[in-house]
Amino acid sequence: MISLALAGKPNCGKSTFFRAATMAPAEIANYPFTTIDANKGVAFVRSTCACRALGVKCTSCQEGIRYTPVGLIDVAGLVPDAHKGRGLGNQFLDHLRQADAIIHVIDASGGTDSEGNPVDPGTHDPLVDIDFVTREMTMWVHGILEKHWAKITRQAQAKSYSIHHGIAEVFTGLGVTPEAARDAERICGIDLLHASADDLIRFCGTLIRAAKPMFPVGNRVDLAPKDIPGKLKGAVHLFSTAAGELALRNATNGKLIAYRPGDPTFSMINEGSLSPAQSAGLMKIRAVMDTYGGTGVQQAINHAVFSLLDRIVVYPVEDETHYTNKDGTVLPDAFLVRRGATPHDLAFLVHSDIGKGFLYAIDAKTKMRVKESHLLQDGDVIKIVTTAK
Ligand SMILES: Nc1nc2c(ncn2[C@@H]2O[C@H](COP(=O)(O)OP(=O)(O)OP(=O)(O)O)[C@@H](O)[C@H]2O)c(=O)[nH]1
Ligand SMILES: [Mg+2]
Known part of the structure; x- marks a missing residue:
């Protein structure tokens, strides 16, 4: 099964996203490091079921909408300099090993600082959070490669042993092949045997980006001051309200609304049974969905599987x-x-x-x-x- 990981700084909404997407219990609280262990669950990608084109009756989908399982890993919060052991350190980068692709959750509301501590919405610039996960992963890979570098380059002097095989051996757990190492060397325009320290860091960045494709999602968009989404456009692939998706799934289970994950909106089933607070909450979510074409949670999972990992359904x-x-x-x-x-x-x-x-x-x-x-x-x-x- 394909696995996706949710990475990002503390408090950006990873566990809320995870809970919404899997409807499995994970701790949710407004303070950093609520999630101590990586949570694993099953989420689903949404597609049009083949029964529609075939014109057959099918019980494996929901009226032509097919949900196919993928693994989802809720990785605990990452802080800048985690590769040096800050925050909860490298163990969380190790969890990313198990993922085929990474959804980088960003707090688009600007309501948490770089370490995930709550601040007033709009006072932290989410743009500065975008590159740091890639940087941490790059430095993590670089730290490992450095430890093996003397041995790899020594062995590479021998004719029968290529430096690319040496690198692939070190990173087999990340799915790095000798070809991937060769590609990264070519893309960086360097000669690995004579690479400078900076070249090697650049090489590690290229290697990890290819091995673990990642894209940013601007979460907590419902809390974002008006100007922020515009500023983030282009930098983040899509926006989400994980809390909104979680509320919709709960309301669906409670038979208050009709909603299928990934729908652009929802309909009320029994409006009279809603409390004024429930009504107001749902109306707020609907307004966000109208602006962004949905809650963004299903869209993020679909983007990871169909675009980043280039999968098709068979x-x-x-x-x-x-x-x-x-x-x-x-x-x-x-x-x-x-x-x-x-x-x-x-x-x-x-x-x-x-x-x-x-x-x-x-x-x-x-x-x-x-x-x-x-x-x-x-x-x-x-x-x-x-x-x-
Ligand atoms: N309004 C709003 N709140 C959200 C959203 N997503 C998460 N939250 C809230 O943000 C806070 C942090 O959410 P978590 O899901 O615990 O964050 P996390 O990234 O898992 O945090 P760590 O486990 O500490 O790394 C909680 O109070 C959530 O209810 C959202 O889309 N909108
Ligand atoms: Mg969490």
């Missing part, structure tokens, strides 16, 4: 005539595969035995056998023919 089925599994469930599974993956890659994702026994695949929409080299397309429904039982 549906493996066992019965290509009815688009079902053995039990007759229509489109039972949705897989988030890399763009450029083949049916054989999909077979391995479903199960290693199915991958090993792969014979060929059938496109359930056309009932035609697909070529070995066929690149899966978003919305493909695929029957895998395999020797595996």
Whole structure:
């Protein structure tokens, strides 16, 4: 399963975002370092279910909206100079290891200082918070590389050993390959064997940005003074109100409103049963949603998976005539595969035995056998023919 991490300074709303997106309990409180351990939960990406294009009745989605699970990690707050052990230090950078991509939560209200302590909204410039997570991660990678550098460069003098392999070995846990190390060297325009200290830091930044793609989300936008979102536009990808999303999910569970995560707005179900305070709260959320096209929580998860990680949704089925599994469930599974993956890659994702026994695949929409080299397309429904039982 894909994993996304929520990173950022203390008090920017990571746990609120996490709770809203997973509806799992995490501590929420208005003081720094509420979250001591990384919380892991399951969130969902939203897409249009393939049943719509096929015109079949489906019980695996909500009226054509498909929610596919992804892992979500709520990483505890990071402060500037964490790589030197400040705040809770490096252990939290270590949690980022487990993530495929990172959602960098920013407090767009300007209501917390660099360390996450509450200040009056608008008195802290959120722009200064944007680069620091990348900087911390860069310095963290650099610290590790420095420890191994003498050995790597010594070994690289020997012909049979490339410096890129040496670097990849150090960072296998981050998913760094020798090719990625070579790419980063090329992008930085340096020669690693003769790199200066600054070159090496730049190289580490390039390496980590490729290994852990990240984008900033301007959270707490509902509290932001009017001028801030405009200033942040271009610097943050989208704005969110995690607290708004959490309230909507609670109100949905309480049958007060009709709302599906990712909807641009919601409708009241039983307006008469709302207290004046509930009504006013919901109206405020609606106003924010009208401005930003939704609460931004679902949009952030979708952006991470579909844009940053370039995934598409593919549906493996066992019965290509009815688009079902053995039990007759229509489109039972949705897989988030890399763009450029083949049916054989999909077979391995479903199960290693199915991958090993792969014979060929059938496109359930056309009932035609697909070529070995066929690149899966978003919305493909695929029957895998395999020797595996
Ligand atoms: N108004 C508003 N408040 C929010 C929003 N998101 C979070 N908050 C509030 O901001 C405070 C901090 O939120 P948390 O989710 O605990 O922040 P955190 O980033 O997990 O903090 P640490 O765990 O200390 O790093 C809480 O009082 C939340 O209710 C939002 O979108 N709007
Ligand atoms: Mg927290």
